[in-house]
Amino acid sequence: MEVQQILHMNGGNGETSYACNSKLQKLVITKAKPVLIESISDLYTTNLPPCLRVADLGCSSGPNALLVISEIIEAIDQICHQLNRNMPEFQVFLNDLPSNDFNTIFKTLPSFHEQLKKEKGEKFGPCSITGLPGSFYDRLFPSSSIDFLHSSYSLHFLSQVPPMAESNKGNIYLVKTSPPSVLKAYLEQFQKDFSLFLSLRSKEITPGGRMVLTMLGRRSEDPFGKECYFWELLSKSLIDLVSEGLIEEAKVDSFNLPFYMPSTKELEAIVCAEGSFYLDQLEIFDINWDTSDDDDNKELISDRFISGQKVAKCIRAVAEPLIACHFGDAIIDLLFSKYMEYVSDHLSRSEGKYVNFIISLRGK
Template sequence: MEVSQVFHMNGGNGDNSYATNSVYQKLGITKAKPVIIGSISDLYTTNPPRCLRVADLGCSSGPNTLLVITEIIEAIDKICRHLNHNTPEFQVFLNDLPSNDFNTIFKNLPAFHEQLRKEKGEKFGPCSIVGIPGSFYERLFPSTSIDFFHSSFGLHWLSQVPPMDEINKCNIYLSRTSPLSVVQAYMEQFQKDFSLFLSLRSKEITPKGRMVLTILGRRSENPYKECQYWELLSKSLNDLVSEGLIEETKVDSFNLPFYAPSYKEVEATICGEGSFYLDQLEIFDINWDESDDDDNREFTFDKFISGQKMAKAIRAVVEPLIACHFGDAVIDVLFNRYIEYVGNHLSMEEGKFVSFVISLRGK
């Protein structure tokens, strides 16, 4: 499976689309907002550029795509009003793999620009937004051309499924039954990919430029911990094997191009690669049932509803990978089974996505 050719979030605006089922990612952006705003504000006040060039890597499609850009524009506009400065021009690059639903993004841009003019006035900007299809594990921009890089929930996805000497039997990710060689292969692939990503961006970022990354991870040093959402999906697939809907060898030959690193692994890779100063590395959690993250309303648990929300969110992200390997016919059955497993899990214990927000400064 060539990840860069197959992998993308579900496009469009339908019931199973990423646009409709990306509330977790929105919560992550909200929790990371103070770090994003602090980093872009420090960049601008230290050395104000006439044209601020921002790249969002792994932008996907849907309501979150322009959310960070809007927050950056608001922060810079506030600073300029306080200092009685004219706002800079903005040049925004939205990057994702070529199979991403860029068409939906482009259709939303006229309304975005109209809202900017309405709120900021005709003299604001201008703000130019373009799409940059390609893998962020390759060079994307000319040397020293980007002032601020942002990536949200992209870098836990690897450039490829790690090469493995042993079969990760009955698993699609790391579990207690995974061979140690499989665990080691995943760890090495993440270190290789993350180091490459940092090295590439160090060539593209302007002197003293900034970068903020949000990535799924784990608090524990145990690689089997805190990723039960993939174990439950493995169980769902194995149920389909037992029912004769898919072949066991199909499950044994499918592994996710994903790795949730620990705090120490992230820190060690950044320091070992050496291209950036590490300004901040913070941890936050997002509940599997995103309704429980809303402090402004009373939360009432419903096993089916909670399981369904989680299943739709996971489906919106991995359906293209699963359908490519197992076929479209099993998708509905698989995720109906996944709803049951997630609901049962949440009725017994909490489920949380562990995330890191990382603020980096170019050397």
């Protein structure tokens, strides 16, 4: 089955839903906020558009879906107060694949609009919010129609599993034992996809428009670095199920994630070669696997078992639909129970960190 048909976060509001297990993604949005505000402020003060058209690509669902839009509106409100101008109108497009849980987003819109009126007053201009199902590896908007494009934690997902000449035996992502041809396939797929993404957005963005992207990446040029270790632990969990006779070894060998974590050099090279955007900023920051460890006000967490539970729920909310489609639903609970144990054991001996990129681009 094609990635576009099955790639989505766990919907609803249940215990394993993305809505209840997306603190990591919220923290990334918070960390990226200064770059976002700088970019949208520069765009608005330069052009002063009467209607600001914004698109959030890979919006997913849950409490984070409208967070960036709220931050943008707040930033523009402050600028308009400083300039003694009326607020512009807003046209917002929330994009994700058709399998995304858009209904959960739509149910929150009345309260979102009500809160805007309460905070900004009745004179606050229209804010039209539209759901737009479709892949951002295809055209989404008319030419020169979007002023500001945003995407958080989506572009590390590829348009497809890379076509491979050799099996990535026993692994679902890149590890030191992966054949060189597998690494080559992953890199080439990312280069192709990210170049296409930039090319498509360059046609849709207004002259001088801005784009802010965040994604997982790696500090090292080593493609098998420790940044990817959270996927290696999931591979080990699957192999355990093979040894227990619950899934076939061939099933694991034929499953690879449509996912790639680039280095800064790889990203910069693609932006330069594609040529449609100026790269204004590229910042890097780390976040702990257990995002509670990033809370400055918390007491020291010593129970790695609790951390393992949190990390396992986060990864399950993201990866379960892909895994269940390939292996079936029956193994999911046991798989992530084993994964939790591996993560807990790792965090009892070492640290676990996600490396994140914030990329600010300006249309030529």
